Amino acid sequence: ALDCTKPESTLGSGGDDANSVMITCDRDGVARYILAPAQVVGSDIKGATAAIDQQSASGWFVSLDFTGDGSRKFGELTQSVVNLAEPQNQVAIVLDGVVVSAPRINEAILGGSAQITGSFSQLEAQDLANVLKYGSLPLAFDRGEVQQISPTLGNDQLQAGLIAGGLGLILVMLYSMFYYRALGLVVVGSLAIAAAQLVILFLLLGEWIGFTLTLAAVAGAIVAIGITADSFIVYFERIRDEMREGKPLRVAAESGWLRARRTIIVADLVSIISAVILYFVSVGSVRGFAFTLGLTTLVDLVVIFLFTKPLVTLLAKNKYFQAGGKYSGVSPRSIGVVTPTLESKGA
Incomplete structure (x- = not known):
């Protein structure tokens, strides 16, 4: 019955x-x-x-x-x-x-x-x-494309994505050290702080809303590394421009920040808006990409304002950087300033 x-x-x-x-x-x-x-x-x-x-x-x-x-x-x-x-x-x-x-x-x-x-x-x-x-609508679903991916293959792809992201992060750090010398330490420290914040956020979001680090999410984080690097480049190059105009490092760090800040904010806001739109108009794994991209861009804003800028201000007070040391990243040679020399001619 x-x-x-x-x-x-x-x-x-x-x-x-x-x-x-x-x-x-x-x-x-x-x-x-x-x-x-x-x-x-x-x-x-x-x-x-x-x-x-x-x-x-x-x-x-x-x-x-x-x-x-x-x-x-x-x-x-x-x-x-x-x-x-x-x-x-x-x-x-x-x-x-x-x-x-x-x-x-x-x-x-x-x-x-x-x-x-x-x-x-x-x-x-x-x-x-x-x-x-x-209730009576004649609905029928056509099978489009069906793919079967084993858990091992998916895990291998995720690990490969994490390795690629780690290599990209290391390459950005190495290039920053090569190009900006000691000033590149700011980039290394900022990226390390950003990476630590992201790991903590991913763990917390996994507990709170069931966030899963998928391959698409890893791709979003890798793209955001480039956005973070752009913020450093904009700020550092603005400092160099100010120094080429004859300003000392301490003044150039502050005036350069005022001029670079707007560019950094606008660039990050464009990225965040794009991520939000992509999140709401997409489905599936693309949402994971958009969510991670937006989250990482927000972390970039926090790091650049609360860590990078104060650290540059602190270094600008250091005598080695003020004197334009050879490996400081702000030496006359590295910023393209030719120091005039006096030549004496014999009678």
Whole structure:
């Protein structure tokens, strides 16, 4: 016998024949029904809406309209059951083999429209209206592309992505040390701080919202390394420009920051806006890429303002950097300033 208290009895299968007698349950698993073959199907319904009775304050109800043929079928159905004893005077609304609602017929309905009343909440009325409206749509899914990827292959790809990201980070650090010399230590420290913050954020987000570090997310973090490097380049090159104009390092670090700050903020905001738009208009793994890109760009802003700028200000007070030491990264030779020399000529 059908046991409606079992969860599987209320899930529905969608395989029941509407032209045969059916034994089924309601969605709440409370009532069991023996249903005659369907006399009105979903395609006979033109539309259904949920509304609230403002005049009598009787609550929410569902109004439905039938097609021409549906009006005739429903009229014949209501005429045949209106005088029957309960529960034979009920009409079951069935979706995927489960009874969604079973209203009693109070009178024969021949006008092509009907109302279903009861103690409905707004959500229940809208749900029933949607079932009546869309439950019979002939949906079919075409299989596009199916790929089977083993867990080992996915893990190998993720590890390769992490290795590529680590190599990219190391190369950026090495190039910064080669090009900016001692000033490149600021880049190394800033990238290390940013990487540590990202690891902590990934762990916390994994606990809070179930964030998973996918291959697409790794790609977003790798792209953000370039964005972070751009911030350093903009600031350092602005300092060098200021020094070429004859300003000492301490002054150049402050005035260069004021001029570079706007460029850095605008560039990062463009990246964040792009990531937000991509996150909301995309699905699947692309969302992971967009989320990581936006998060990493925010971390870049935090690091450049709270770590990079104060560290450069501190180095600008150091005597070695102020004197334009050979390996400071701000020596006259490294910034392209030619020091004039005096030549004496013999008589």
